Amino acid sequence: MSKPRLYTLLSLLVLLVIGLGYGWLGDAPAPAPAPSHGYTKxxxxxxEGQPGAARVxxxxxxxxxxxxxxxxxxxxxxxxxxxxxxxxxxxxxxxxxxxxxxxxxxxxxxxxVPAPQRSVLLGPMLEDPEQSVRFAAVDALLGLGPDDVGLYYGPLQQALEQYQQALLKQLDDAAAQVHLARLYVHEGHDDEAAQALERALTLAPDDLEALAAKVRLLDSQGHADASRELLAQALKRHPDSAFLQHELGLWLMRHDQHEYALLAFDRALALDPDNAEYRYTLALTLHSLEQVEVAQKQLETLLARQPANRKARVLLIGYWKETGQLQNVQVLLAQLEQQNPDDPLVQQGL
Known part of the structure; x- marks a missing residue:
C-alpha cells in the first residue's frame, strides 16, 4: 500500500474514533445535579437565621x-x-x-449534646491518632465527673497528662500557659495553675485572659480581697475594656452584689454593643433582679441582630411564658420552625 493511501486510511480511522467518542459521551448519563443551594448560600x-437554613x-x-x-x-x-x-x-x-x-x-x-451524655460520643476521640484532636476531646470533656465520663475516665486522664506535657513545652507562649492553668484548675492543682499564670503574665503583663484567670483562681481560693485588687488594677490600666468590665460583673455576681454587677454588665455592653454574650448575660442579670420586661427587650434586640441565636431565642421564649404572653411565644416558635422544623423545641410546642 502506497504511503498516501496509508495516511488517508489512518486519517479515516482517527475520525471514526473521534466520532464514536462523541457518540459515547452523548449516551453517557448526565452528571448528578449540584445541590440546589451552594456552600456560600x-x-x-x-x-443569618433565614427560613430553610437548617435544610440547606x-x-x-x-x-x-x-x-x-x-x-x-x-x-x-x-x-x-x-x-x-x-x-x-x-x-x-x-x-x-x-x-x-x-x-x-x-x-x-x-x-x-448535654454534658452528661457527651462522653459516649466523644470518649473514643481521646485515642485519635492526631494529637490536636485528642486535646480537643479533652477540652470538650473537662468539667465532667467520673460517673459521667464512665469507661473513658482512664483515657481522659492519659490524654490530659499528654496535653499538660505538650503545653509545658510552650513556656514562651502566654496563651498556652493560660490554657495549662485551666487544665490544672480542673484537676484541683491550684499551685501549678498559679505558676502557669505567672509565666503567662511575665511574658505578657497585660494579657487580659491571663489576668482574668488569675482573678478567678484567687477568688476560688478564698482570696477575695486580693482578687478584687488585681481586677481593680487591671481596670485602672484598661478602663475601656469591655472584657474586664464583664469580668467585674461576674466577680460581683459571685459575691452576691447583683445590683452593682448589673452596672458592670451594662458598661461592658456599652463598650461592645455587638457582643451577644454580654447582652445575654445582662438579660439574665436583669431577670434575676425581677426586671423581666427590660430583660425581654435585651433579648429581642439580640435576636433582631442575630436571628440564628438559638440560645437567646430559647431564653426569650421562657421569659414570655413566665409572663403569660403566649402570642409572642407562638411568633418565636413559628420563626424557629421556619429555620428548623426539626428543632426539639418546635416538636415540643407550647
Whole structure:
C-alpha cells in the first residue's frame, strides 16, 4: 500500500474514533445535579437565621466533596440547628480524614449534646491518632465527673497528662500557659495553675485572659480581697475594656452584689454593643433582679441582630411564658420552625 493511501486510511480511522467518542459521551448519563443551594448560600442562610437554613446546612454537610475548611465553617453554625440529623452529621464527621473537621465536629457535639451524655460520643476521640484532636476531646470533656465520663475516665486522664506535657513545652507562649492553668484548675492543682499564670503574665503583663484567670483562681481560693485588687488594677490600666468590665460583673455576681454587677454588665455592653454574650448575660442579670420586661427587650434586640441565636431565642421564649404572653411565644416558635422544623423545641410546642 502506497504511503498516501496509508495516511488517508489512518486519517479515516482517527475520525471514526473521534466520532464514536462523541457518540459515547452523548449516551453517557448526565452528571448528578449540584445541590440546589451552594456552600456560600447555605453558610449565609445559617449565619443569618433565614427560613430553610437548617435544610440547606444539612444538605451541604451531607456532601462528600467539600474542603476541610468549608466543613469546619458549617460546623460552626450547626449548634443553632439541633435535630437528630444534625447530631448524625456531626457524629459522621468524627471519622473524617481531615483533623480540622474532626475537631470541628467535636465542638459541634459539645454544643448539641448535654454534658452528661457527651462522653459516649466523644470518649473514643481521646485515642485519635492526631494529637490536636485528642486535646480537643479533652477540652470538650473537662468539667465532667467520673460517673459521667464512665469507661473513658482512664483515657481522659492519659490524654490530659499528654496535653499538660505538650503545653509545658510552650513556656514562651502566654496563651498556652493560660490554657495549662485551666487544665490544672480542673484537676484541683491550684499551685501549678498559679505558676502557669505567672509565666503567662511575665511574658505578657497585660494579657487580659491571663489576668482574668488569675482573678478567678484567687477568688476560688478564698482570696477575695486580693482578687478584687488585681481586677481593680487591671481596670485602672484598661478602663475601656469591655472584657474586664464583664469580668467585674461576674466577680460581683459571685459575691452576691447583683445590683452593682448589673452596672458592670451594662458598661461592658456599652463598650461592645455587638457582643451577644454580654447582652445575654445582662438579660439574665436583669431577670434575676425581677426586671423581666427590660430583660425581654435585651433579648429581642439580640435576636433582631442575630436571628440564628438559638440560645437567646430559647431564653426569650421562657421569659414570655413566665409572663403569660403566649402570642409572642407562638411568633418565636413559628420563626424557629421556619429555620428548623426539626428543632426539639418546635416538636415540643407550647
Amino acid at each position: 447555605a453558610l449565609t442562610m445559617a449565619h 446546612l444539612y444538605q451541604q454537610l451531607a456532601r462528600a466533596d467539600l474542603s476541610g475548611i468549608r466543613r469546619a465553617s458549617l460546623h460552626a453554625e450547626l449548634p443553632n440547628y439541633p435535630s437528630p440529623l444534625a447530631l448524625k452529621l456531626a457524629d459522621q464527621d468524627l471519622s473524617h480524614d481531615d483533623p480540622l473537621v474532626r475537631r470541628a465536629a467535636i465542638a459541634s457535639i459539645s454544643a448539641l
